[in-house]
Amino acid sequence: MPHRFVAVLGNHPRRLTVAAVVVMAALGWLWLAVAVLDGEMSKALMPAMGENLSFGGVMLMFAMWVAMVFAMMLPTAAPTFRAYADNVGIGAVALITGYTTVWLVISLLATAVQVWLIRVGALAPHMAPAGVALSASILIAAGIYQFTPLKWACLVRCRNPRSADIYDGAGAAFRIGVEEGFACLGCCWAIMAVMFAAGLMNLTAMALLGVLMGLEKLVSGVKVTYFLGVLLILAGVILASGLVIG
Secondary structure (H helix, E strand, C coil): CHHHHHHHHHCCHHHHHHHHHHHHHHHHHHHHHHHHHCHHHHHHHCCCCCCCCCHHHHHHHHHHHHHHHHHHHHHHCHHHHHHHHHHHHHHHHHHHHHHHHHHHHHHHHHHHHHHHHHHCCCECCCCCECCHHHHHHHHHHHHHHCCCHHHHHHHHHHHCCCHHHCCCCHHHHHHHHHHHHHHHHHHHHHHHHHHHHHCCCCHHHHHHHHHHHHHHHHCCCCHHHHHHHHHHHHHHHHHHHCCCCC
16 A cells, blocks of 8 residues: 555656655654653753753754754745646656755754854843844844845745756756755745744744745735735834833
């Protein structure tokens, strides 16, 4: 039966692509849920400010960022993967690998930023900024980015996969996957950065931001993008003004 299931997926690249995304996203959410609910893991992921982190602790943080990529970013790219699957068939797996590679590198960089913020005392033990100023700055910067030409160019690429540009071969599929990964990065990095303001282990914020990023890619035009920009700027201004505490 398992072999038959694999054969069915192999003969239907779209199904294989969707199945791969669903499994990876589910694993990401499962890891994050366990990390939040498990006391020992939470303690390792939420060290005191200024603490010297162990190698194991840093690796746990990296694993957390990888899980966030699986849980938040892969589902938003599912329509893109499906579009390419029609042209490259089973090569869509190589394309997903290329896309994921970009975000794994970003996960490594995000881990380094997190470690630095902890050591300088800017990130509190609950993994949100220790001061209002940093949270407000992140929100306002993310909001402003929503109105930039780079944001729009990357969003257009995410909405319009160039599936006709790809030819047979896993190497070509991987390269296009990397290109799509960079386009997605340009589109979503600022909203992902909002996790630093919301708290890196805030599952509600992860789910909400993931839905918003996916919606932004699915809905045509700039209304959703600009609305999110105004919302983020407004939230940052209110936070900076002291009307909201926390």
